[in-house]
Amino acid sequence: MVKRTLPTNPRTRHIIKLLRKASRSNNAEIWRTLSDSLSAPSRKSVAINLGKIDKLTQKGDFVAIPGKVLGFGNVSKMINVAALSFSQTARAKISHAGGKAVPLEVLLKLNPRGRGVKILR
Numbered sequence: 001m002v003k004r005t006l007p008t009n010p011r012t013r014h015i016i017k018l019l020r021k022a023s024r025s026n027n028a029e030i031w032r033t034l035s036d037s038l039s040a041p042s043r044k045s046v047a048i049n050l051g052k053i054d055k056l057t058q059k060g061d062f063v064a065i066p067g068k069v070l071g072f073g074n075v076s077k078m079i080n081v082a083a084l085s086f087s088q089t090a091r092a093k094i095s096h097a098g099g100k101a102v103p104l105e106v107l108l109k110l111n112p113r114g115r116g117v118k119i120l121r
Helices: 010-026 029-038 050-056 088-096 104-110
Strands: 046-049 062-070 080-086 101-103 117-119
Touching: 010 029, 010 104, 029 062, 029 117, 046 050, 050 062, 050 088, 062 088, 062 104, 080 088, 080 104, 088 101, 101 104
Parallel strands: 046 062, 062 080, 062 117, 080 101
Antiparallel strands: none
């Protein structure tokens, strides 16, 4: 039996701990799901382009990404995105469309219950 390890990045490990604690204290399963996605092996890491986010969301949605948001594609509506990291072009395009690009820790503070948040992988 192989021992399962967590990511080696200290920031990612800290976010996983925060998400699991928020899941228990707020009884919100969405944070547990998000922490499990972040705990996955690096070969299953998530990288999503803005074009895909734009197709799968509607105006005013709050989206959580357990990985990196890349700047390929355009954003045609105001979308709030929380992710582990952003490319510079993705951050610029989201803010130009009127949305916000925030880290996952900020999303936890803004919405502790996780209501109305979509997870995209």
